[in-house]
Amino acid sequence: MGAELFGVDLTQPLGDATFAEIRETLHRHHVIVLRGQPASLSPERFLDFAGRFGRPEPHVLDQFHHPTHPDILILSNVQKDGKPIGLADGGTYWHTDYSYFDVPARATLLYSIQVPKVGGDTLFSDQEQAYADLPEATKRRIDGLVTLNLYGNRDDLAPESRTIAYPLTEDQKAKRSIAVIRHPLVRRHPHTGRKALYSVSGTSFAIEGMPDDEGLALLRELAEHSTQPRYQYRVSYGVGDVVAWDNASVLHSATLTDPRYARTLWRVTTKEVQRPVA
Numbered sequence: 001m002g003a004e005l006f007g008v009d010l011t012q013p014l015g016d017a018t019f020a021e022i023r024e025t026l027h028r029h030h031v032i033v034l035r036g037q038p039a040s041l042s043p044e045r046f047l048d049f050a051g052r053f054g055r056p057e058p059h060v061l062d063q064f065h066h067p068t069h070p071d072i073l074i075l076s077n078v079q080k081d082g083k084p085i086g087l088a089d090g091g092t093y094w095h096t097d098y099s100y101f102d103v104p105a106r107a108t109l110l111y112s113i114q115v116p117k118v119g120g121d122t123l124f125s126d127q128e129q130a131y132a133d134l135p136e137a138t139k140r141r142i143d144g145l146v147t148l149n150l151y152g153n154r155d156d157l158a159p160e161s162r163t164i165a166y167p168l169t170e171d172q173k174a175k176r177s178i179a180v181i182r183h184p185l186v187r188r189h190p191h192t193g194r195k196a197l198y199s200v201s202g203t204s205f206a207i208e209g210m211p212d213d214e215g216l217a218l219l220r221e222l223a224e225h226s227t228q229p230r231y232q233y234r235v236s237y238g239v240g241d242v243v244a245w246d247n248a249s250v251l252h253s254a255t256l257t258d259p260r261y262a263r264t265l266w267r268v269t270t271k272e273v274q275r276p277v278a
């Protein structure tokens with residue numbers, strides 16, 4: 001898992017054949033890294049690139065949207081005039097993006113602008129390999145099951161914690177999905193057809209048709225299996241790095257950063273065109 005691509009300059013037009021190769025690399029390796037893009041990479045060009053994976057969907061936390069390009073979410077621990085310029089500490093637990101929506105995220109892209117002296121890595125975990133390695137009896141038991149999902153981190157609901165999903169305003173609560181969202185526990189990749197565990201950590205809190213404690217125990221057992229170090233890939237960022245990951249085949253987790261060191265990234269999350277299928 002994980003591929004670094006060289007020779008792609010996102011400030012220049014990208015031909016269809018090159019993009020097709022990039023997309024195929026993403027599907028094969030789940031996470032791609034394009035190191036050291038020029039500082040002149042504009043919000044427009046970054047969005048152009050992201051938009052080729054899917055339709056960008058602005059994040060519900062609208063106070064952290066890029067001022068002129070709302071499809072970009074600013075992730076930052078920097079404060080300006082006593083106010084945060086971006087979302088700090090987002091997603092520091094294993095999850096897949098937008099799994100609290102019926103139609104969840106396709107690729108998520110980050111563009112690294114300010115890099116802290118230490119920390120700020122993103123961890124990824126290969127959910128296709130984790131599924132493939134399960135005993136056949138377990139596969140038979142879980143194929144066809146449906147998870148129930150809600151916005152937030154099922155394993156940390158304490159409002160003062162740094163690892164919860166960011167609290168929403170009343171207005172944002174109204175816009176976000178408040179319904180329980182059903183997803184296949186084992187999903188087929190929308191492009192390759194390969195099977196992967198899906199959303200076994202993060203927003204899932206139960207399994208349809210199972211007593212709550214039993215469903216949660218099964219989800220936790222699968223999450224423990226699928227996030228073992230042998231399935232993980234870690235990205236450390238340099239200035240200008242662009243990273244994209246495939247939400248259908250990986251879980252990811254941010255790591256907490258030391259608030260003394262400035263860190264800023266732009267994020268674009270793109271949507272699938274249809275609901276996940278088993």
Ligand SMILES: [Fe+2]
Nearest residue numbers: 091096097252
């Ligand atoms: Fe995320």
